[in-house]
Amino acid sequence: MRRYLPPLLEHMHFDANVAGRPVVAAFDWLHANIAAKKPDSDAPLEVVRKPWQRHVLREDGSFDFHAYTFCVLDELQTALKRRDVFVPQSWRYADPRAGLLDGAEWEATRPIICRTLGLTADPTPTLNALSAELDRTYRAVAARLPDNPAVRFETVGDKNELILSPFDKLDEPASLIDLRKKVASMLPRVDLPELILEIAARTGFTDAFTHISERTARATDLPISLCALLMAEACNTGIEPLIRGDVPALQRDRLSWVDQNYIRDDTLTAANAMLVAAQSRLALANLWGGGEVASADGMRFVVPVRTVHAGPNPKYFGIGRGVTWYNLMSNQFSGLNDITVPGTLRDSLILLAVVLEQQTELQPTQIMTDTGAYSD
Numbered sequence: 001m002r003r004y005l006p007p008l009l010e011h012m013h014f015d016a017n018v019a020g021r022p023v024v025a026a027f028d029w030l031h032a033n034i035a036a037k038k039p040d041s042d043a044p045l046e047v048v049r050k051p052w053q054r055h056v057l058r059e060d061g062s063f064d065f066h067a068y069t070f071c072v073l074d075e076l077q078t079a080l081k082r083r084d085v086f087v088p089q090s091w092r093y094a095d096p097r098a099g100l101l102d103g104a105e106w107e108a109t110r111p112i113i114c115r116t117l118g119l120t121a122d123p124t125p126t127l128n129a130l131s132a133e134l135d136r137t138y139r140a141v142a143a144r145l146p147d148n149p150a151v152r153f154e155t156v157g158d159k160n161e162l163i164l165s166p167f168d169k170l171d172e173p174a175s176l177i178d179l180r181k182k183v184a185s186m187l188p189r190v191d192l193p194e195l196i197l198e199i200a201a202r203t204g205f206t207d208a209f210t211h212i213s214e215r216t217a218r219a220t221d222l223p224i225s226l227c228a229l230l231m232a233e234a235c236n237t238g239i240e241p242l243i244r245g246d247v248p249a250l251q252r253d254r255l256s257w258v259d260q261n262y263i264r265d266d267t268l269t270a271a272n273a274m275l276v277a278a279q280s281r282l283a284l285a286n287l288w289g290g291g292e293v294a295s296a297d298g299m300r301f302v303v304p305v306r307t308v309h310a311g312p313n314p315k316y317f318g319i320g321r322g323v324t325w326y327n328l329m330s331n332q333f334s335g336l337n338d339i340t341v342p343g344t345l346r347d348s349l350i351l352l353a354v355v356l357e358q359q360t361e362l363q364p365t366q367i368m369t370d371t372g373a374y375s376d
Contacts, residue, residue: 005069009034013088014076015095020084022046026072039065047075192235196227203278208270209262221249225258233263272337279334289331298326 009031016024026047033039043063048056048071055067079085080093087093101109114121145151150165190198200206206223219225228242228250239259244250280291301323327338 001069001073005030005073006034014085015088016079016085017097019082020079020086023072023075023079023085026068027076030069030072033065043068047072049075193227193231196231197224199275200227203274205271205274205278208274209267212261212264219254219258222258222262224249225254226262229255229259229263269337272335276330276334276336280332285332285334288333291330291332291334294328294330294336296326296328298324300324 009027014024014027022044025044029040029043033043041062045057045063048063048068052067052071052074056063056071058064076085083096086095088095100106110121119126152163152165153160154163155161200223206226209222209226224247229239232239232242239252239255242250243252243255248254279285285291324341325338326341328336330336
């Protein structure tokens, strides 16, 4: 830390909101006293929370400078993750409030936003209604608390903790068991390659894969090679398990040639559009919805543990040990446009604009999403 900390204090300048100001004040104090033989005694102690107090504060009232340094750095890392502290010149760690409307621009837009959300310009009535509802709910719960056997309070150390008893197990009804058996008996017993080949035969989506230079060039049994490559990519197995020397369409040279000349972003997009169109023609899909509404959300996949037998593939997981799969699901249950983004959690937050822009090229759809466009 002696080699790392001085350049950090010298070159990094942080700003903060109200919650992060004690951290920035402590960081600035470290910058002013890091080179002093005898640091000043006016160090901001508001940043020293309870877990750090026994390390930083001595019995005689003084404080440990080295422990205080690590305390400030630990709180700085936490504040950066919470976005309470930000770097003014940074894009990734910039002020999260920078994109908010303010001043005259906000006052001009405020009536439109309030009308769209069904809210009044004066927040007092809405806050009063929420406060009254919260008070009524709290009183109703508190009145039933003494007679509720599933709730109790236990003293653990110097704290009173709320203990909730687990729910009793509910046995599955016979109707559910019969339904599950009936559905399982109706599902065809086919392998994944057979399923992909059948969908290719029904929809002809492999026709969307054209040669990179000769758009009319077609090879013998090209759909078989294309389906094999798509399955290899989707299952992350590579082409090795699919190579068959006795099948020309599945030989190594053929698969490598098709992968280099036919699998591209534009052909994948066109093939996906054909699948969406085929789905929309199904009678059952039209009973589900009209295809004009879609839900946009991302799912996060991470490598949970460190082990010598497994690890994150940098091609897919980047340095963040995780990948976000972002998709638009229409009310006809078809994926309109998905994108896989490696990296950290914050990388998934920039996906919404990208995916929505690409989505408009496929099908005009009303999109519904949450603010973060992400869920575990």
